[in-house]
Amino acid sequence: MAEIKNIATRDSYGNALKELAEGGADKLVVLDADLSAATKTGIFKKAFPNQHFNCGIAEANMMCVAAGFSTMGLVPFASSFAMFASGRAFEQVRNSIGYPHLNVKIGATHAGISVGEDGASHQCCEDFALMRAIPGMVVICPADDVEARQAVKAAYSYEGPVYLRFGRLAVPVFHEESYKFEIGKGEVIKEGNDVSIIANGLMVAEAIEAGKALEEQGISAEIINIATIKPLDEELIIASAKKTGKVITVEEHSIIGGLGEAVCSLLAEKCPTPVKRIGVNDEFGHSGPAKDLLKQFGLSAENIVKVTKEFI
Amino acid sequence: MDSVLKKELEIFATQIRMGIIESTYNAKAGHPGGSLSSAELFAYLYGKEMRYSADEPKWEDRDRFVLSKGHCAPGLYSALAYKGFFPVEDLKTLRHIGSYLQGHPNMNTVPGVDMSTGSLGQGVSVAAGMAKAAKYLGKDINVYALLGDGEIEEGQVWEAFMFAAQYSLDNFCAVIDSNGLQIDGTCAEVMSAEPIDEKLKAFGFEVTVINGNDFDELEKAFDAFHKSDKPFAIIMKTIKGLGVSYMENQVGWHGKAPNEEEYKIAMKELGEKLAELEA
Numbered sequence: 001m002a003e004i005k006n007i008a009t010r011d012s013y014g015n016a017l018k019e020l021a022e023g024g025a026d027k028l029v030v031l032d033a034d035l036s037a038a039t040k041t042g043i044f045k046k047a048f049p050n051q052h053f054n055c056g057i058a059e060a061n062m063m064c065v066a067a068g069f070s071t072m073g074l075v076p077f078a079s080s081f082a083m084f085a086s087g088r089a090f091e092q093v094r095n096s097i098g099y100p101h102l103n104v105k106i107g108a109t110h111a112g113i114s115v116g117e118d119g120a121s122h123q124c125c126e127d128f129a130l131m132r133a134i135p136g137m138v139v140i141c142p143a144d145d146v147e148a149r150q151a152v153k154a155a156y157s158y159e160g161p162v163y164l165r166f167g168r169l170a171v172p173v174f175h176e177e178s179y180k181f182e183i184g185k186g187e188v189i190k191e192g193n194d195v196s197i198i199a200n201g202l203m204v205a206e207a208i209e210a211g212k213a214l215e216e217q218g219i220s221a222e223i224i225n226i227a228t229i230k231p232l233d234e235e236l237i238i239a240s241a242k243k244t245g246k247v248i249t250v251e252e253h254s255i256i257g258g259l260g261e262a263v264c265s266l267l268a269e270k271c272p273t274p275v276k277r278i279g280v281n282d283e284f285g286h287s288g289p290a291k292d293l294l295k296q297f298g299l300s301a302e303n304i305v306k307v308t309k310e311f312i
Numbered sequence: 313m314d315s316v317l318k319k320e321l322e323i324f325a326t327q328i329r330m331g332i333i334e335s336t337y338n339a340k341a342g343h344p345g346g347s348l349s350s351a352e353l354f355a356y357l358y359g360k361e362m363r364y365s366a367d368e369p370k371w372e373d374r375d376r377f378v379l380s381k382g383h384c385a386p387g388l389y390s391a392l393a394y395k396g397f398f399p400v401e402d403l404k405t406l407r408h409i410g411s412y413l414q415g416h417p418n419m420n421t422v423p424g425v426d427m428s429t430g431s432l433g434q435g436v437s438v439a440a441g442m443a444k445a446a447k448y449l450g451k452d453i454n455v456y457a458l459l460g461d462g463e464i465e466e467g468q469v470w471e472a473f474m475f476a477a478q479y480s481l482d483n484f485c486a487v488i489d490s491n492g493l494q495i496d497g498t499c500a501e502v503m504s505a506e507p508i509d510e511k512l513k514a515f516g517f518e519v520t521v522i523n524g525n526d527f528d529e530l531e532k533a534f535d536a537f538h539k540s541d542k543p544f545a546i547i548m549k550t551i552k553g554l555g556v557s558y559m560e561n562q563v564g565w566h567g568k569a570p571n572e573e574e575y576k577i578a579m580k581e582l583g584e585k586l587a588e589l590e591a
Contacts, residue, residue, distance in 0.1 A: 061437045061471035068441020100428040
């Protein structure tokens with residue numbers, strides 16, 4: 001078996017932007033707020049310096065500048081850490097991008113507690129909640145490099161505002177290059193009958209691991225990747241919930257307002273099913289190595305296995 | 313200024329004022345004060361300064377205008393209506409359920425509105441982005457933003473000014489309506505941003521301070537903008553509520569509509585002014 005590569009989806013972001021421009025995406029421009037080295041838009045900047053604009057440490061202005069670019073027919077990717085892109089600039093995104101439904105893409109890196117050592121001030125676990133609440137906003141959290149690069153390209157081709165969430169931590173690349181990402185479509189990674197485990201972002205790889213461990217213990221888990229939180233693939237989630245009768249959601253986000261709540265809302269209205277949410281339990285993160293933090297916060301295959309066994 | 317043009321613009325400004333009163337009266341809400349103080353500016357922009365096409369509102373190479381102080385929508389809507397973007401009669405539907413004339417400008421429903429605004433401080437950033445995009449695309453397009461003097465208390469405005477200077481946006485013109493009043497009182501009492509001209513100069517702008525209710529001075533200011541190789545700011549000293557006697561310089565008319573009696577007085581005053589100009 002080939003060795004599994006680990007790549008941070010922020011690298012996928014920078015590389016995909018470059019690939020887009022190389023492929024002739026003539027409307028593409030990239031904005032950053034003094035974080036080009038960290039968000040990896042620096043990769044794009046190095047290759048296409050005339051299409052990259054630094055807005056300085058001023059995210060509110062950057063989001064509105066992006067709106068201005070889009071009204072002129074360009075497709076701007078406004079880039080910063082998730083904390084500042086969705087948090088600091090929330091109202092700019094809401095009023096100057098969401099309300100006029102402008103064709104702006106928000107590339108938000110360093111999401112979740114896997115930011116690591118920087119600590120709680122930079123560990124954004126609220127961005128799904130904030131961005132989902134904006135009418136017409138597409139919210140995507142890809143699971144690995146293959147999916148992330150495709151998501152960037154899909155966002156470029158899609159007409160309307162898109163929030164893309166990427167991570168700092170290198171995570172396993174489990175998709176084949178032949179995988180086809182589609183906005184709004186979930187992916188059944190492994191079929192199962194006893195429980196549905198629905199994850200996104202870096203938790204998908206953990207869910208896959210958990211699925212294997214559960215299988216060995218005689219529990220058949222269906223593993224689902226919901227990279228697009230909004231619009232949600234309702235059909236796929238309902239079908240799986242009907243089949244297994246039990247759902248677990250796993251996300252590197254607060255259990256408030258994210259994937260878990262989106263799934264709960266859907267199932268409560270259309271297919272009442274017991275749900276257990278795994279995520280950040282309404283608390284702030286803290287400093288530490290990313291992998292240790294993920295374990296500590298229960299965002300690990302081991303904990304998914306434990307919760308699943310208790311739940312079913 | 314040429315006297316024929318001046319007369320034309322004075323008539324247009326008076327029509328804009330009538331539209332402001334007509335629309336806010338029928339809405340039973342809205343912001344007449346700051347709309348009235350900017351009436352000459354709206355008239356100058358849409359009567360002389362800007363390149364646009366009312367028949368083709370989305371014409372790609374038009375100049376752009378962003379009403380960063382979005383609450384003064386009645387003034388912008390009136391200017392657009394009298395220039396043929398939509399029927400003047402529709403001004404009466406302002407803020408009504410089902411009307412495309414939203415309380416604050418919506419670019420997707422109102423022909424001629426280049427950006428949805430309303431949350432203070434954001435429009436000026438969008439305008440700066442448009443100006444930068446025009447340069448990137450190699451297009452000869454000017455972008456104008458109108459801000460309130462209260463609005464510049466928003467920190468984002470100064471982020472936008474830094475951006476405009478950093479990218480040498482000589483196609484960007486920020487107009488500040490300095491009528492001296494905001495909702496809770498005078499700007500001096502609430503949160504003074506003075507000296508606005510010195511601050512803007514320090515931020516890298518070429519700045520001119522004018523009487524914004526005077527067409528000769530507006531013409532000189534915009535001529536200077538065209539000659540400038542820096543981002544340009546026009547600080548307009550104006551009278552809030554100008555043109556309606558009981559609204560002039562009254563802070564209470566920031567965001568209140570006239571009642572029936574007040575409406576009649578205002579329309580009589582403006583009607584007389586219009587008749588005088590048209591005589």
